[in-house]
Amino acid sequence: MASAVVANGKKKLEQRGPKIGVISGPTNPMVTPLLTDLYQFTMAYAYWKAGKHNERAVFDLYFRKNPFGGEYTIFAGLEECIKLIAHYKLTEEEIAFIRKSLPPSCEDAFYNYLRGIDCSDVEIFSIPEGSVVFPKVPLMRIEGSIAVVQLLETALVNLINYASLVTTNAARHRFVAGKSKLLLEFGLRRAQGPDGGISASKYCYMGGFDATSNVAAGKLFGIPLRGTHSHAFVSSFMSLDEITERSLKHLDSPKVCKDFVCVVKTWLTKLKRSRLLGGIFSETNQSELAAFALYGLAFPGGFLALVDTYDVMRSGVPNFCAVALALNDLGYRAVGIRLDSGDLAYQSCEARKFFQTIEEEFGVPGFGKMNITASNDLNEETLDALKKQGHEVDSFGIGTHLVTCYAQPALGVVFKLVEINNQPRIKLSEDVTKVSIPCKKRCFRLYGKEGYPLVDIMTGENEPPPKVGERILCRHPFSESKRAYVVPQRVEELLKCFWPGSSEKIREDLPPLKEIRERCIEQLEQMRPDHMRRLNPTPYKVSVSAKLYDFIHFLWLNEAPVGELQ
Numbered sequence: 387m388a389s390a391v392v393a394n395g396k397k398k399l400e401q402r403g404p405k406i407g408v409i410s411g412p413t414n415p416m417v418t419p420l421l422t423d424l425y426q427f428t429m430a431y432a433y434w435k436a437g438k439h440n441e442r443a444v445f446d447l448y449f450r451k452n453p454f455g456g457e458y459t460i461f462a463g464l465e466e467c468i469k470l471i472a473h474y475k476l477t478e479e480e481i482a483f484i485r486k487s488l489p490p491s492c493e494d495a496f497y498n499y500l501r502g503i504d505c506s507d508v509e510i511f512s513i514p515e516g517s518v519v520f521p522k523v524p525l526m527r528i529e530g531s532i533a534v535v536q537l538l539e540t541a542l543v544n545l546i547n548y549a550s551l552v553t554t555n556a557a558r559h560r561f562v563a564g565k566s567k568l569l570l571e572f573g574l575r576r577a578q579g580p581d582g583g584i585s586a587s588k589y590c591y592m593g594g595f596d597a598t599s600n601v602a603a604g605k606l607f608g609i610p611l612r613g614t615h616s617h618a619f620v621s622s623f624m625s626l627d628e629i630t631e632r633s634l635k636h637l638d639s640p641k642v643c644k645d646f647v648c649v650v651k652t653w654l655t656k657l658k659r660s661r662l663l664g665g666i667f668s669e670t671n672q673s674e675l676a677a678f679a680l681y682g683l684a685f686p687g688g689f690l691a692l693v694d695t696y697d698v699m700r701s702g703v704p705n706f707c708a709v710a711l712a713l714n715d716l717g718y719r720a721v722g723i724r725l726d727s728g729d730l731a732y733q734s735c736e737a738r739k740f741f742q743t744i745e746e747e748f749g750v751p752g753f754g755k756m757n758i759t760a761s762n763d764l765n766e767e768t769l770d771a772l773k774k775q776g777h778e779v780d781s782f783g784i785g786t787h788l789v790t791c792y793a794q795p796a797l798g799v800v801f802k803l804v805e806i807n808n809q810p811r812i813k814l815s816e817d818v819t820k821v822s823i824p825c826k827k828r829c830f831r832l833y834g835k836e837g838y839p840l841v842d843i844m845t846g847e848n849e850p851p852p853k854v855g856e857r858i859l860c861r862h863p864f865s866e867s868k869r870a871y872v873v874p875q876r877v878e879e880l881l882k883c884f885w886p887g888s889s890e891k892i893r894e895d896l897p898p899l900k901e902i903r904e905r906c907i908e909q910l911e912q913m914r915p916d917h918m919r920r921l922n923p924t925p926y927k928v929s930v931s932a933k934l935y936d937f938i939h940f941l942w943l944n945e946a947p948v949g950e951l952q
């Protein structure tokens with residue numbers, strides 16, 4: 387009995403065990419059975435024609451190299467894959483399109499076969515989403531009739547590739563920024579289309595960002611929304627005379643301040659006359675002051691100003707402080723400023739000094755701790771440079787580099803056949819890194835004495851699993867001399883059942899995004915620091931059991947033709 391409970395599907399099968407849940411359809415309606423390469427349908431036809439389409443096949447989905455010059459990757463996109471699987475069914479319209487796209491010689495009965503297929507007999511084992519993962523280890527193991535699993539290949543690889551890449555990118559940005567900084571994803575306008583933008587927001591949150599500016603993603607995934615305002619808002623004002631409604635109620639009393647703008651102006655004059663601050667600026671830009679005052683009137687409890695439209699220290703910061711101090715008189719606490727150009731380290735330090743001087747000179751507790759947000763083409767390198775220089779930024783707003791994965795635009799996720807009809811298969815290549823690891827496998831993470839993961843090991847499905855306290859030989863899959871004994875203190879099985887097909891296995895829950903995010907943060911924290919550093923990180927060991935090693939090399943020799951020298 388399958389354990390799929392499909393929301394609006396044709397098939398409503400009872401969920402086994404206590405984990406009852408409904409799987410909704412893919413987030414993006416473009417994720418359909420047609421989201422695949424033509425060759426998957428042509429192969430399906432050829433399999434069908436040969437009567438081979440129902441042969442039981444096992445495929446591994448994995449990648450070969452960690453992105454961004456690092457030594458780790460975060461696995462993401464699983465939930466969307468399961469949503470596709472749960473709802474996989476070709477419509478009549480889709481079948482008609484396939485019929486038009488294949489040669490007319492393709493027999494009608496094939497389309498009846500397509501009409502009948504779904505994923506009720508497909509079995510998916512996967513590493514949980516949000517896990518730290520490494521090259522060559524199967525992220526997902528997909529088993530089913532060969533034609534159906536091939537039809538799934540492209541969509542599954544597509545759903546994992548960018549998701550894992552951008553989650554890893556976000557995690558790397560978090561790593562350099564440090565735990566204490568607020569990270570805001572601002573990438574929607576620069577993302578590769580709407581799906582790129584929505585996916586980026588989801589997966590950057592998963593990778594450790596705190597919030598997004600993307601409203602649609604906030605609604606779809608419950609990600610906290612955050613934002614400031616733009617330069618256009620500041621430059622749209624000409625003078626303070628534009629503010630006609632100037633009254634503002636005190637926060638904690640019924641008293642109303644009739645002319646908030648007048649209080650703002652008074653504060654600006656006080657700041658100008660201040661012994662310590664007066665030298666920094668003289669006349670500030672009055673249209674900017676109007677924009678800030680109006681924003682303060684609109685959001686007295688959440689006032690945050692973009693201060694670099696005209697001049698950060700000679701205009702933006704003093705204008706902001708005048709409005710913040712006026713709000714303070716009425717019981718409100720301003721939030722802070724955003725810097726969006728120039729030397730962000732220097733300017734944040736200057737702004738901080740300005741705020742601290744106000745706190746001391748005018749006796750406004752907490753004013754020195756005003757939030758400073760920085761944005762403008764930030765990436766791992768600039769975050770790192772800022773950290774080395776010393777800065778006073780509390781939050782970073784990051785867009786283009788983060789969501790476009792500017793430093794590396796794709797993760798090389800692949801989907802390889804490892805077994806058919808219980809016969810292990812191997813794919814050879816001149817390039818040894820491209821040789822696939824055959825067999826339906828189990829994968830384990832072995833932890834050492836200090837609690838760090840030491841090595842991932844793949845074994846044949848029927849081998850006895852590694853045991854705590856028992857020495858096991860871990861071998862590099864392709865390099866004979868690289869091997870090590872490990873006595874694991876903890877053994878974690880990596881591949882878990884997320885779609886049991888027609889088996890009796892219990893399906894793992896699909897956790898909410900927030901839980902996946904927590905898993906990701908926790909997993910990153912437990913990694914040994916030398917695997918995580920940006921410069922020359924130590925590669926994490928990925929190995930196979932002695933038995934699997936021998937079998938790989940036996941199969942390799944069996945399949946590789948012997949050359950003849952003339």
Ligand SMILES: Nc1ncnc2c1ncn2[C@@H]1O[C@H](COP(=O)(O)OP(=O)(O)OP(=O)(O)O)[C@@H](O)[C@H]1O
Nearest residue numbers: 726727728729730731732762763764768771772775
């Ligand atoms: N202290 C710093 N150290 C290293 N890089 C910095 C520092 N401050 C800012 N940056 C980065 O330097 C680059 C500045 O870019 P650029 O000179 O094009 O912008 P700008 O002229 O300051 O602003 P605008 O966006 O208005 O053109 C940005 O990528 C920014 O993130």
Ligand SMILES: O=P(O)(O)OC[C@H]1O[C@H](OP(=O)(O)OP(=O)(O)O)[C@H](O)[C@@H]1O
Nearest residue numbers: 572726761762763764783784785786787
């Ligand atoms: O720089 P990113 O990391 O992509 O972050 C988002 C950027 O988008 C906004 O302005 P936009 O870039 O549209 O205009 P600007 O370059 O004039 O600031 C914002 O002010 C940031 O600069």
Ligand SMILES: O=C(O)c1cccnc1
Nearest residue numbers: 572599612613614615783
């Ligand atoms: O809210 C912001 O400040 C914001 C949002 C998107 C892009 N740049 C800035």
Ligand SMILES: [Mg+2]
Nearest residue numbers: 726761762763
């Ligand atoms: Mg910009």
